[in-house]
Amino acid sequence: MTSLHLPSIGMPKDELLDALKRARTRDVNWREGRAFSLVFQAGEDVYEVAKEAYAMYFSENALNPGAFPSLRRFEAEVVAMTAALLGGDEQAVGNMTSGGTESILLAMFAAREWARANHPEIDAPEVVMPVTGHPAFEKAAHYFGLKIVHTPVSADFRADVEAMRAAITPNTVLLVGSAPSYPQGVIDPIADIASLARERGLLCHVDACVGGLMLPFARKLGYPIPDFDFRVPGVTSISADLHKYGYTAKGASVLLYRNKALRRHQIFAYTEWPGGIYASAGLLGTRPGGAVASAWAVMQYLGEEGYLAIADDVMQTARAIREGVERIEGLRILGNPDISVMAIASDELDIYQVGDEMTVRGWHLDRQQYPASLHLTVHRGHKHVVERFLADLAASAAQVRKPTPRRLATDIALAASRFIMRALPEGWVSRLVDGVSARMGGGGLPKRSAAMYGMMGALPNRGDLRELVIDLVESFTEPPPS
Numbered sequence: 295m296t297s298l299h300l301p302s303i304g305m306p307k308d309e310l311l312d313a314l315k316r317a318r319t320r321d322v323n324w325r326e327g328r329a330f331s332l333v334f335q336a337g338e339d340v341y342e343v344a345k346e347a348y349a350m351y352f353s354e355n356a357l358n359p360g361a362f363p364s365l366r367r368f369e370a371e372v373v374a375m376t377a378a379l380l381g382g383d384e385q386a387v388g389n390m391t392s393g394g395t396e397s398i399l400l401a402m403f404a405a406r407e408w409a410r411a412n413h414p415e416i417d418a419p420e421v422v423m424p425v426t427g428h429p430a431f432e433k434a435a436h437y438f439g440l441k442i443v444h445t446p447v448s449a450d451f452r453a454d455v456e457a458m459r460a461a462i463t464p465n466t467v468l469l470v471g472s473a474p475s476y477p478q479g480v481i482d483p484i485a486d487i488a489s490l491a492r493e494r495g496l497l498c499h500v501d502a503c504v505g506g507l508m509l510p511f512a513r514k515l516g517y518p519i520p521d522f523d524f525r526v527p528g529v530t531s532i533s534a535d536l537h538k539y540g541y542t543a544k545g546a547s548v549l550l551y552r553n554k555a556l557r558r559h560q561i562f563a564y565t566e567w568p569g570g571i572y573a574s575a576g577l578l579g580t581r582p583g584g585a586v587a588s589a590w591a592v593m594q595y596l597g598e599e600g601y602l603a604i605a606d607d608v609m610q611t612a613r614a615i616r617e618g619v620e621r622i623e624g625l626r627i628l629g630n631p632d633i634s635v636m637a638i639a640s641d642e643l644d645i646y647q648v649g650d651e652m653t654v655r656g657w658h659l660d661r662q663q664y665p666a667s668l669h670l671t672v673h674r675g676h677k678h679v680v681e682r683f684l685a686d687l688a689a690s691a692a693q694v695r696k697p698t699p700r701r702l703a704t705d706i707a708l709a710a711s712r713f714i715m716r717a718l719p720e721g722w723v724s725r726l727v728d729g730v731s732a733r734m735g736g737g738g739l740p741k742r743s744a745a746m747y748g749m750m751g752a753l754p755n756r757g758d759l760r761e762l763v764i765d766l767v768e769s770f771t772e773p774p775p776s
């Protein structure tokens with residue numbers, strides 16, 4: 295821990311706001327469309343609505359809907375509007391949560407409780423999920439004592455339903471599909487997964503955290519979007535994030551169930567507390583009223599017409615980027631993404647080095663693995679940067695193609711480290727990589743990380759990598775190196 299104390303006297307507001315502005319200078323420049331994950335832009339007007347609504351409800355607490363009937367109404371309406379978009383009938387119910395992860399944690403918890411009530415013979419419940427499912431499911435399994443049985447995906451990165459069928463055991467309680475999955479932006483064959491779930495009497499969750507507020511509009515615009523929601527018999531729950539393609543303030547997702555009986559397993563109530571009877575539907579206690587109000591406001595502000603116009607822009611921008619990437623020698627898009635989420639890979643170049651070159655040019659692209667690729671979630675804010683992005687990407691690829699002394703050194707270091715790591719005893723590997731990542735600017739995200747990713751890919755023991763990553767998360771509670 296650093297020896298930092300609360301200032302003995304407060305800072306004047308102007309100075310403080312200045313300090314905040316200055317602190318931002320090294321953050322990713324999302325306002326200029328430089329981030330391809332983490333932030334979703336729809337336009338300055340939408341941003342203002344989201345922000346003002348949030349600020350208006352800044353202090354309100356959605357923990358107690360009795361105290362804030364306005365928030366109760368907003369939440370009910372947000373849930374109803376989302377359910378209607380996702381094919382829910384009058385039986386469908388749901389809640390707002392703080393984000394995709396909370397929605398998924400709750401869906402997994404409810405599945406476990408459903409199994410306890412309906413299948414008491416199962417004492418080690420299992421969930422069958424393609425490897426491309428979001429880590430929030432792994433987190434839920436970790437927290438709630440569920441086991442995830444991972445299944446491979448097909449060559450097009452969509453879930454292999456036959457593999458899922460083969461993975462079902464007498465302990466299986468839930469099948470999971472994504473619409474779309476984050477790594478390659480493809481929609482799993484939800485109809486087949488849900489039909490399999492029905493046939494076996496299992497629950498089926500669709501992770502539409504990314505697609506929930508995008509796919510319905512893309513379909514209306516004429517894009518070939520397969521059924522993925524409650525229109526598919528057998529789908530029992532859906533998560534759909536509002537703070538992604540819904541463009542609301544962060545801290546907003548919706549978790550829907552096909553009916554009330556399913557949702558009941560999620561709700562917590564404790565009646566013996568001296569502080570009163572306590573009950574809540576989600577994981578949180580206090581819930582920011584701002585997130586609820588902002589979601590309601592943005593949905594009202596945009597309406598179907600607004601969302602369609604944005605989706606149109608996003609889909610066209612994504613297509614322009616996709617086609618542009620395919621034209622760059624040595625680069626390709628993985629699979630055939632269904633919407634505006636995609637991954638850039640290469641059969642000839644080290645794609646992580648291409649990523650590094652893009653970082654140096656000011657772009658933020660997440661590094662992915664299995665296969666190595668760069669992630670792109672395209673939003674409306676990218677509409678005006680397509681040409682610049684593609685020019686920088688082409689320049690980055692060309693740069694990586696050139697044998698420079700730095701590249702040569704990286705390649706040699708990588709080859710040597712692979713050799714050494716195979717020969718080192720366990721524990722030593724962690725220390726070695728730790729040292730290297732620290733030297734490369736550890737603690738924060740280094741500008742050039744290809745060598746680190748390359749080394750991590752070569753680790754003989756993934757347990758070492760897990761320990762390293764946990765060390766890294768611990769380091770995030772310290773200030774980044776200046």
Ligand SMILES: Cc1ncc(COP(=O)(O)O)c(C=O)c1O
Nearest residue numbers: 393394395428475476501503504
């Ligand atoms: C497919 C998918 N599911 C779930 C999540 C988790 O959402 P959140 O980060 O809001 O918790 C994400 C986040 O990117 C995602 O892409």
